[in-house]
Amino acid sequence: MKKLMYPFAAVIIIAASAFTVIKSQNWNIATGYSIKFDGGDPSGEFSGLKGTINFDPADLASSKFDATIDVASINTGNGMKNTHAKSEKWFDAEKYPVIKFTSSQITKSAAGYEAKGVLEMHGVQKEITLPFTFADNTFTSSFSINRLDYNINTAEPEHGSATFKVDISVPVTK
Secondary structure, three states: HHHHHHHHHHHHHHHHHHHHHOOOOOOOOOOOOOEEOOOOOOEEEOOOOOEEOOOOOOOHOOOOOEEEEEEHHHHHOOOHHHHHHHOOOOOOOOOOOOOEEEEEEEEEEEEEEEEEEEEOOOOOEEEEEEEEEEEEEEEEEEEEHHHHHOOOOOOOOOOOOEEEEEEEEEEEEE
């Protein structure tokens, strides 16, 4: 009976390990990333990017993004605009200190890839799809977002652009 247990145990271990070997690659966010936004006036950039990137083009089902941006890191190039952007009227950095994106699905597209997930900003969570490419260990994405969808300065909807273009470039290392 013991002789039959060893081969049976070996088969179970090998079968179980076949399912654990396949997993996406973990990437670290490298210096030199860029998160720029342009709404005409204002425009600028964010720093303070943190997150977990698990991405393997050969295993998109196991790939996942979970990233945050520090709202207080906003830089419009103008100190007064920065203070205004962090205030309760706009981002309310004290109450909502991060912008967060968590993917639920990553798929191949004609132009590269798409990450479907939840973007949380200013206390509002909305499902969005972010187009992106991955080449030379750099993720790039360009998309538009409407600040009014996230209740950002809804008291003055005509104050500045409602729609902002966002350009992201994130180099990564293993």
